[in-house]
Amino acid sequence: MSTATLDPALADLQPPAAAATPTSGGLFTGRLVLTVQTPAEAHETKKRSGSSDGAQTYDTPVT
Amino acid sequence: MLTLRLTPYASATWSWTGASYVTAEETSSVTPYSHPMVEQLAVTDQTRTLLIVRERLASRASATPELRTLTPAAYDQAVEAAERWPADIVMIETESDRPVRITAGAARTTPLYLAHQGGTLHGSWDMASLKSYATGINPREAARLLIYRPRYGCETLFSGITRLTERATAIFGGALHLHYPEPALHSAPRELAPDGDVLAALTESIDLALDLRPLEPAITVFHLTGGFDSGVIATHAAQRWPSQLTTAALLVIGTGREQQARRRTQIRDHLPFGQHDLLIDCAKAAPLHPDCPRVRGELISPYEEPLFLPFSRLASLIADHGAQTLVTGLGGDEMVALSPTESAVVATANDHITDKLPWLGPFARSALVFSEDGIAPPAAVNAITLLSLETTAPPLLRAGIWPIHPFTHPGMINLGEQLPLDWREFKNLQRRQLASLGLSQDVCNPVERESFVWLVEHSLKTYGIPILENALADGSPLFDAGLVDPDVLKSTISEIEHQPYDEEFHAKLLQVIDLHLAATAFL
Numbered sequence: 001m002s003t004a005t006l007d008p009a010l011a012d013l014q015p016p017a018a019a020a021t022p023t024s025g026g027l028f029t030g031r032l033v034l035t036v037q038t039p040a041e042a043h044e045t046k047k048r049s050g051s052s053d054g055a056q057t058y059d060t061p062v063t
Numbered sequence: 064m065l066t067l068r069l070t071p072y073a074s075a076t077w078s079w080t081g082a083s084y085v086t087a088e089e090t091s092s093v094t095p096y097s098h099p100m101v102e103q104l105a106v107t108d109q110t111r112t113l114l115i116v117r118e119r120l121a122s123r124a125s126a127t128p129e130l131r132t133l134t135p136a137a138y139d140q141a142v143e144a145a146e147r148w149p150a151d152i153v154m155i156e157t158e159s160d161r162p163v164r165i166t167a168g169a170a171r172t173t174p175l176y177l178a179h180q181g182g183t184l185h186g187s188w189d190m191a192s193l194k195s196y197a198t199g200i201n202p203r204e205a206a207r208l209l210i211y212r213p214r215y216g217c218e219t220l221f222s223g224i225t226r227l228t229e230r231a232t233a234i235f236g237g238a239l240h241l242h243y244p245e246p247a248l249h250s251a252p253r254e255l256a257p258d259g260d261v262l263a264a265l266t267e268s269i270d271l272a273l274d275l276r277p278l279e280p281a282i283t284v285f286h287l288t289g290g291f292d293s294g295v296i297a298t299h300a301a302q303r304w305p306s307q308l309t310t311a312a313l314l315v316i317g318t319g320r321e322q323q324a325r326r327r328t329q330i331r332d333h334l335p336f337g338q339h340d341l342l343i344d345c346a347k348a349a350p351l352h353p354d355c356p357r358v359r360g361e362l363i364s365p366y367e368e369p370l371f372l373p374f375s376r377l378a379s380l381i382a383d384h385g386a387q388t389l390v391t392g393l394g395g396d397e398m399v400a401l402s403p404t405e406s407a408v409v410a411t412a413n414d415h416i417t418d419k420l421p422w423l424g425p426f427a428r429s430a431l432v433f434s435e436d437g438i439a440p441p442a443a444v445n446a447i448t449l450l451s452l453e454t455t456a457p458p459l460l461r462a463g464i465w466p467i468h469p470f471t472h473p474g475m476i477n478l479g480e481q482l483p484l485d486w487r488e489f490k491n492l493q494r495r496q497l498a499s500l501g502l503s504q505d506v507c508n509p510v511e512r513e514s515f516v517w518l519v520e521h522s523l524k525t526y527g528i529p530i531l532e533n534a535l536a537d538g539s540p541l542f543d544a545g546l547v548d549p550d551v552l553k554s555t556i557s558e559i560e561h562q563p564y565d566e567e568f569h570a571k572l573l574q575v576i577d578l579h580l581a582a583t584a585f586l
Contacts, residue, residue: 007137012104012126013115015147019271021474022264028481029256034248041249041402042441043214 064096064173065116065153067165067186071236075157077105077112079128084114091163093155096173096188099387100276100465105130108138111158118150118172121277149473150275153227162236167227169247169443172466173456174366175227176219177239184235189457190224190585191362197221197585202430203437205546208365209427209574210420215446216438217241220365220578221585228439229449246440250480252487261486262499264478269299272472273390280304283388283467284341284381287330288312289323289513291493292395296469298334298500300390305335311381311389313373314344317517319509326506333502341380345518348373350573351526357580358530365581368454369573370515378462389459393452394470397445398479399487406488420571422552426545444471516566519573524564527576528556540582547575 073090083094084105095103095116104126105114112130119125133141145154152168153175163184167175177186178196185193199222207214217225227233230244255261273296285300286293287310301308310331315323331340355372357363368374381389401409442449448471459466469475479487486492498507531552534542541547552575559569 010106010131010133010137010141012123013106013141013144015144015149016120016123018149019474021271021477022267023474023477023481026256027259027261027264027478028253030253032253032481033251035251036246037249037441039214039435039438043438043446044212 064101064118064151064188065093065175065186066096066188066192067091067093067155067184069093069155069157069163069165069184069186069235070182071157071163071184072160072182075112075159077107077114077130077157079103079105079130084128091157096460098463098465102126103128106133106138106141107131108133108135110135111138111156113138113142113145114155114157115145115152116155117145117148117152117168118170119277120150121274123277162234164232164234165227166232167229169229170471171229171444171449171452172468173460174453176364177225177227177233177235178223179235179239182237184233184239186227188460190219190221190364190366193224194362194585196223198223199586200540200544200546200582202426202544202546203433205541205544205578206423206427206430207434208578209423209546209571210431211571211574212434213447213450214434214438215442215449217243218437220581229442229444231439243440247443249441250477252483253481255483261482261492262496265295265492265496266299268472268474268478269296269469270303271474272469273300273303273467275472276467278388278390278467280307282386283390284309284311284384284386285390286311286392287327287336287340288392289326289330289509290392290395291490291497292392292470294330294392294506295395295493295496296390296392297336298330298497298502301334301336302500306337308337309339309341309384309386310336311341311377312343313370313377314342314346315513315515315518316346316521317514319511319513322505322509322511323513326509329503329506334500339384341377341384343373343377343380345370345373345515348376349518349526350522351530351576352522353526357577357584358526360580360584362584363581364457365578366450366453367457369577370518371458374455375458375462378458378464381464382462386464388465388467390467390469391455392470393455393468394444394448394475395493396490397448398470398475399482399490399492400445401484401487405484420568422548422555422572422575424541424545424548427547443473443476445476516570519570520564520566523569523572523576524559527572528559530576530580531556531572534579539579540586541575541579547579 070090074087083092085092102119102125103116151170151172154166156164173188178193204218232242234240285297287297350370357371494507542549
């Protein structure tokens with residue numbers, strides 16, 4: 001992978017610099033731990049299926 | 064965001080026609096969806112060509128679509144740069160005597176389905192375009208859908224039609240291979256700093272999400288359903304663009320209807336929204352009504368809105384208003400969801416999603432053993448959210464509306480994942496944000512449930528049962544494939560009038576209907 005800066009004439013190919021996010025600014029303490037989600041964590045709905053539609057409703061999720 | 068027809072091993076010399084990229088003798092073409100929020104560009108090193116269709120970003124002029132010639136080194140840089148685009152993007156790479164490659168970005172605002180025949184790869188955001196390539200029903204995917212345990216992946220209901228999932232690459236040259244990416248990593252909850260201002264972080268994250276794309280308030284409508292998610296986004300946007308924003312919603316039926324209307328009025332009166340409020344009353348636009356295009360046998364993907372009629376009417380209303388963009392609250396639930404390890408209730412929440420549904424046919428039951436096979440790895444955006452984006456996009460695109468989903472922005476996802484439990488449970492993040500705006504207890508802590516559950520019940524009993532009765536009389540591809548047991552289905556619907564309606568059981572008949580209608584239309 002090349003890390004050289006693109007020719008300015010191709011500036012529209014370059015994505016913008018990543019903006020600082022609130023989570024990078026000291027909102028939290030402790031280590032940032034990154035994990036691989038299980039299929040249930042990654043794929044399952046957190047709502048009861050009362051409304052039975054794939055699109056989101058405003059049923060309160062299960063808590 | 065595009066349609067494509069790619070023929071590897073034919074011409075790989077591209078040109079821009081003003082509406083499409085085409086090769087010599089038009090053996091291949093790529094046609095971007097025409098919309099101010101979408102742009103296209105192309106580069107070549109005269110051996111390899113990269114075509115890009117992507118969402119535009121704010122504060123940047125539209126890219127010029129004509130092909131540009133680069134050195135091979137600069138071409139490599141262009142590919143690497145495109146892979147880091149922070150919004151929806153599809154990259155198509157072609158080279159003579161080589162397979163074609165198509166890579167999707169992580170955002171997946173719009174779906175891309177693929178199919179191939181006779182050495183040509185076809186693709187579209189609208190599955191209807193690929194009808195002729197559907198060869199049958201994929202039993203594993205049908206089983207997942209029938210038991211309401213979807214899995215995001217390249218498989219669709221139809222054999223012969225593939226979904227290009229987030230960050231995946233489709234490679235086609237003779238055969239079609241789809242290459243999943245590495246799993247996106249996710250954060251664990253953390254402790255807040257003593258002076259950590261969560262609500263400030265939330266509004267800052269919303270601003271980052273809203274500012275990513277060239278959103279124009281005058282031609283953008285905001286969902287304001289009464290729910291917390293669209294409410295948080297729309298109220299913050301109203302503060303940013305006072306007196307400019309039009310809102311839109313479906314009005315529910317049932318116990319929560321009056322409360323929904325009252326709460327929406329309070330929100331609109333309390334915040335500086337624009338004067339227009341676009342509403343579709345679901346009492347007059349019930350799903351499965353004979354007027355529904357899906358019921359009429361039109362080619363509507365099984366992944367599109369289950370409540371197709373009211374949502375498509377709302378899309379038309381938004382378009383008639385002159386809007387070009389719709390901002391939603393999709394992804395808000397996933398932002399603050401508890402994990403199964405945090406809540407025993409969550410761990411057992413999907414127990415009602417059972418493979419014991421009596422109408423499941425024998426082939427569906429046996430296919431369920433393999434339901435976790437071949438699914439996509441964890442994505443940056445939760446799979447359920449990605450599937451929700453997929454239900455939403457096609458009806459909107461048909462109406463000329465481009466969707467924007469601020470809760471899918473990485474900043475929002477990262478914030479939500481790291482929040483301590485008490486900010487996520489009961490959607491306290493959203494409730495506290497609305498309360499901070501001075502909204503009432505009625506708005507922030509509604510008593511009644513606002514949901515489509517009563518609409519689904521009404522639609523099933525009024526229109527759905529007759530559809531199933533017709534299927535039992537005339538046949539269904541689902542019966543033929545052993546995916547639904549017609550005898551048990553018949554006894555279930557004959558009992559439904561004499562039993563109390565069980566929303567967690569009977570409501571799942573909606574999926575039987577939607578899959579039946581889709582299979583009948585496509586096969």
